[in-house]
Amino acid sequence: MNSRSVKxxxxxxxxxxxLLGAFxxxxxxxxxxxxxxxxxxxxAVLYHLVHAVVLLxxxxxxxxxxxxxxxxxxxxxxxxxxxxxxxxxNVKWLGAITPLGGLLMLAGWLILAFGKEAG
Numbered sequence: 001m002n003s004r005s006v007k008x009x010x011x012x013x014x015x016x017x018x019l020l021g022a023f024x025x026x027x028x029x030x031x032x033x034x035x036x037x038x039x040x041x042x043x044a045v046l047y048h049l050v051h052a053v054v055l056l057x058x059x060x061x062x063x064x065x066x067x068x069x070x071x072x073x074x075x076x077x078x079x080x081x082x083x084x085x086x087x088x089x090n091v092k093w094l095g096a097i098t099p100l101g102g103l104l105m106l107a108g109w110l111i112l113a114f115g116k117e118a119g
Contacts, residue, residue, distance in 0.1 A: 006064050010055035013076065017049040020084065028088075037087035044083035051076045051105060058112070068111040075104030 001009075024032060024041040032038040051072055058069055079101025086094040 001066065003059065003062075003064055006059040006066075006069060007056070009073065010052060010059045013055055013073070014049065014052035017045060017052050017080075020048065021045040024087075032087060035087075035090050037090060040083050041087040044080040044087065047083075047105075048076055048080040065112060065115060068108040068115060071104045071108035071111065075101045075106075075108060077101070078104060 024038075024045065028041070029038070032041050055069060055072060055076075058065060058072075079098055082094050082097035082101060085091070086098075
């Protein structure tokens, strides 16, 4: 993946985070309130957007820390994705996937802090 692709992925993650945040606040609000999963949706959006910004910042590093980028990206997809699905379906076992995404994000952060590219 070249630096342009990495930036594109980061930008699309940010776009998706804003879109899903707005979708939840406006179109899904009644359903999320009724099922009691509004906070779950908001948590998914928060982590999604924060890490989209991290991905965008990291995409500007030379060299791009690809392992950390991949771990954070995968973590967001698992963490926020499982929370989005849980909020929409209220299927409780989906919550078991969420910590795996969190572990991937944590690993990405540790690689940013202590990896070869960290200096």
